[in-house]
Amino acid sequence: MDYSLAIDGTPETISGGTGVLLLHPSTGETDRIDTDFLKTDTDNFLVISTRTTAREVKQKLEYYDVNEERAEILDTLSIERGYSRRSSDNVHYVAAPDDVDGIVEHIDGFLEAHDGKLRLSFDSVTELAYYAGDDAALDAVERILELLEKHDAIGLFHVSEEPHDVSLVDDFRALFDGTIDLDEDGSIESEF
Numbered sequence: 001m002d003y004s005l006a007i008d009g010t011p012e013t014i015s016g017g018t019g020v021l022l023l024h025p026s027t028g029e030t031d032r033i034d035t036d037f038l039k040t041d042t043d044n045f046l047v048i049s050t051r052t053t054a055r056e057v058k059q060k061l062e063y064y065d066v067n068e069e070r071a072e073i074l075d076t077l078s079i080e081r082g083y084s085r086r087s088s089d090n091v092h093y094v095a096a097p098d099d100v101d102g103i104v105e106h107i108d109g110f111l112e113a114h115d116g117k118l119r120l121s122f123d124s125v126t127e128l129a130y131y132a133g134d135d136a137a138l139d140a141v142e143r144i145l146e147l148l149e150k151h152d153a154i155g156l157f158h159v160s161e162e163p164h165d166v167s168l169v170d171d172f173r174a175l176f177d178g179t180i181d182l183d184e185d186g187s188i189e190s191e192f
Contacts, residue, residue, distance in 0.1 A: 011178075019177060020177070022034075025182070035064035039065070044070050044110075044116065046072045046120040048106075050076045053078050058091075076103065092106060100137075117153075120156075122158060123158045124158035126164065157172075
């Protein structure tokens with residue numbers, strides 16, 4: 001199954017099972033790319049957030065006019081930080097942002113439960129590495145990429161280059177079929 005990829009400077013379509021690495025200098029300009037990725041050619045999508053709460057993810061989706069009826073959000077921050085939280089059909093929680101198994105299990109459950117064109121956005125792998133460690137983050141990404149392939153889904157994985165060693169960024173880059181490099185000025189280079 002092919003998916004449209006409505007992001008400037010990238011191929012028009014990518015095939016199911018593809019993971020895309022979004023390398024960026026800061027988090028500011030990523031919202032536009034993330035929401036363009038999520039709102040195009042998709043039946044259901046999952047946002048895994050280790051950087052913001054579910055409430056902030058909902059605000060982002062609303063601001064960029066993404067159809068929230070197709071959205072499911074996995075909030076990894078609210079429980080650990082003691083924020084009030086209300087589970088619903090489309091908002092779920094894991095205990096902490098370093099709960100790698102809980103995150104991967106939820107992704108698997110989401111992909112099993114839905115048919116059609118499925119996307120996920122992992123925002124952000126950098127935060128996962130901060131909480132769980134570099135090796136656990138690499139392992140989680142590998143496991144999630146296997147799930148994408150199994151379910152013919154696609155995913156966008158955010159990695160901020162600044163906090164990581166070059167060798168770790170290279171390790172992440174090696175896992176992906178496609179890379180989008182976002183520069184400070186908002187310009188994009190991609191390699192697929």
